[in-house]
Amino acid sequence: MVKRKSTKKTTKRTRAKPEYQVFVSHATADKWIATTFCEKIDATGATSFRDDRDINGGDSIPQSIRTEIQVSRELVVLLTPESIERPWVLLEVGAAWGRRKDYRIVPVLCHVTFDAIPDIIEGKKAFHINDFDTYLAELKRRVKK
16 A cells, blocks of 8 residues: 655744734723723834734634743733733733743733732832823833834
């Protein structure tokens, strides 16, 4: 019996590494705010990653999140009453925290107080949502470097 050579080529889907990507962590209930954050982040010259927008059907959600945290330069975590105890949000923050010492994690507070910041990132400078433009100005300076 003669085995046929497979003519099927296996190609690994590759994506160009973004210049400066920001991972936006949020609860599904806060999608509108996260969408607005991404629009504003993209306007600085950075690119944004948001799971509900950027993970395709059939993709592995945990692997996609792991990969995108690795290629991102920083993580913005939207902390709201909806997100503060969400396992996925805490997992994303933990993955970013464990990535490397200089990984920037930026908490943004909306209808929660500073004492609601998870212990793992309590020493990080946080922004109130009303001061998000200050974060964007800082981000713009980092992107241009």
